[in-house]
Amino acid sequence: MSEAQDERVGSDAGEDENTAPTYGLNEEIVQDIQEAIEREDSAYLHEKLEDWHAADVADLIEQLKPKLRLPFMRIMEDRIDPDVYSALDENVREHLVDEMEPAEIAAFINELELDDAVDFLENFEEEDRRDVLNQIPPDERAVLQEGLSYGEDTAGRLMQRDLIAVPEYWNIGQTIDYMRDTENLPDEFYEIFVVDPRHHPIGTIPLNRAMRSKRHVMVRDIMDAEQKLIPVDMDQEEVAYLFKQYRLASAAVVNDDGALIGVITVDDIVDVINEEAEEDILRLGGVSEDDLFSSVYRTIRARFPWLFVNLLTALAASFAISLFDATMEAVIALAVLMPIAASMGGNAGTQALTVAVRALATKELTTANMFRILNKEALVALTNGSIFACMVGTVAWLWFGNPLIGGIVAAALVVNILVAGVIGMIVPVMLERLKIDPAIASGVFVTTVTDIVGFVVFLGLATLILL
Template identity: 50%
Template sequence: MSQTPPERDDTDAWLPEVQPETYGISPELVRSVSEALESGRQAEARDLAAELHEADLADLLESLDRDERPQLIEALGGDFDLEVLTYLDDSVREEVVEALEPKHIASSLSDLNSDDAVDIIEDLDEEAQQRVLAALPQAERMVLEESLSFPEDSAGRIMQRELLAVPSSWTVGETIDYMRASKDLPDDFYDLYIVDPKHQPIGYVPLSRAMRTRRPVLLTEIMNEDMRTIPIHMDQEEVAYVFRQYGLVSAPVVDDAGRLVGAVTVDDVVHIIDEEAEEDLLKLAGVQETDLYSAVLDTTKARFTWLLVNLFTAVAASVVIALFEDTLERIVALAVLMPIVASMGGNAGTQTLTVAVRAIAMRDLGSGNALRFVGKEILVGLVNGLMFAVVAGVVAWAWFDMPSIGLIIAAAMVINLVVAALSGALVPLGLEKVGVDPAVASSVVLTTVTDVIGFFAFLGLATLFLL
């Protein structure tokens, strides 16, 4: 006789308990592996790391000290999966490759898809590349060298050569039999590409559709002819846009003659989108590449140039302040209050700038809607300027007991926030128009404009009305 479970008010108690740390590695694991390596217990370190996913093992390697990484690799020995390299930071990847035997790299590369193999090799220095390629069989070396000959950020670099291309005369049954018998298919694929006698793609069939169609049906009867092909020299950012725009999971790559030479899959595009977003974020801060794992000297050199540029922009703002030296000597309160105007303008401009740069990168902002965007940002700057003008004016008035200073900082606040909004919108649009990456140069120009205008408006109005 079945029994009905008792009624409970807490319905959530019937749900399965979710562990807080389902993914990733814990600090305890990193500490345990580090202690095992320091104590010479390599077998224990190997047991702790051997069952980790490739991505988690990469995180573990990055978390260890520089001298501990080769020890862990030595402990893992032949169990070290080369796919781990695809998840590593570039600087750490070079260290790991140096610790690996070329023969192990060569044998492991043969087990990877061509796009993953290229991803591993392309970021190595020239000496490491030659050492790895020399250890490969000639046929595989030629394929990788051809992929490396394409531009660095092109579709030719990120495509995988392993794909399923079948003649237009085949049936579903023939294709299924071929897939079962072939040993050269990629580990994961989503679409079957239909090619004509010139090996040019004429359509595709999703794998799921082929598997639920009867064997005698021709592939041409169920194929999609609306296919987005990727030219082999297309920039990877353009590839990501095509995938995002049309909701693709894979797309064929064609050479200059239109022949099918490879395929790009959505997992590659996810990496591209991540890389491009990271690149834009770093450029906005004046950093060329992530340097979390780089040496102190390398990081210092990489940041010096950008800081030097910012020094000159700061000098420009200081020149404006020097023009009103007499005013500052007579009214000391101005020196206390003037950073407020410049800071508010800089922050407001950065907000607009960030939205504009992101919209340009996503192709949501262009000549068609630029005027509307600029107009909206000016209105936002004006409204915010008026509201903060009241706040800043009252504070300055109460602080120094001078109504005139309150009115001047209020007027300067409105002017600078409007100019900041206008600059934050126009600077990236203008740079994009002349072919300069807005993510690289926009912040320098914006900072200079908001500082110069902020100081000039505030001190200029003070000079005009107080002296």
């Protein structure tokens, strides 16, 4: 990480013996730095970390033993780039910020871009936030407070307010001169907005097109009149969808009156896409938040609700089984084979569910094609169910020497896989219609159904046929 010029990443990662797929960080580096913190060797740490990128420093802090994190921050003092805080995992950041004075935090926030600053502040307790805001100059405080006034996870929170907007009767020369005179432009921006006298966006010019035009060319002659405008209260998931769908690099944000008030760039969207994908993955796995760096207490609390729901499900399944205890007592082979249909159904249901949840998130599954796809799902389930029924039926027959038992488990398997496929597709669609996130609640519904159907059909058939 120390070559300042040709910092070629990844390609030379294979040279040392470290197989961990991180770039700058590996166990030895972390160990080395931990030892330097323990002996309070500030000269070594300052030199070692001099050229590190903020994101890598944040990664380092996450990897440090928790009790060394604060000493590290104290040793590094004002050499910590505020962007390090933006890049930190929320749990780790909270823990560190708790130890800082409001004035210290305010100084950091002043150096962040608006969206990062708002993101930073939004996780504070009401009171702490007020203390910090009081330390910030009134002008900037007002901007921050406006940022905080937009709903969490909306376009308003993602946007930058600094942008270049010019009237259509200007030429490129005037535009360039205006840009040269404007302070406070964001580091990254990709287009110039053209606005009417009411400050409504009427067009956009990619920077490269502006640059390649002569000074006398009129703005109105080279602008694209078509553009996607983003209402300030649009949910960030919808904003991300627009960026993906239309491959946008940046887009104008407008208020209720249609006036241009900010700009969102695609690099902010990368974070949103990540967040949304992470949310879906975690929710499908029955975890309410990324708890890797959470405290034990918080992790327990985060995991508890799903386990509790699962407990109710498991008890319901046990109750269903208890209805057939006499049958099992008579033929104990049934107790042995009982989990198979339930487990296969659960698996088939999860497959259908996963495809459906994903297809809903990408808007590929809609009311227009739902029945067609449900049809296909049923056909797939019936076919796979029949194939596996033959296998399981044969194994059960040979195992217990009873063709009837084989037939019963085979029949239960077909029914349960079919139910699983259909339910796995329908439940997410229904939850989406009820405006419940399909990822959060589908799994438990589907496996409850497949467990109970699996046990009841298998044991019920056995009771009818064998007793």
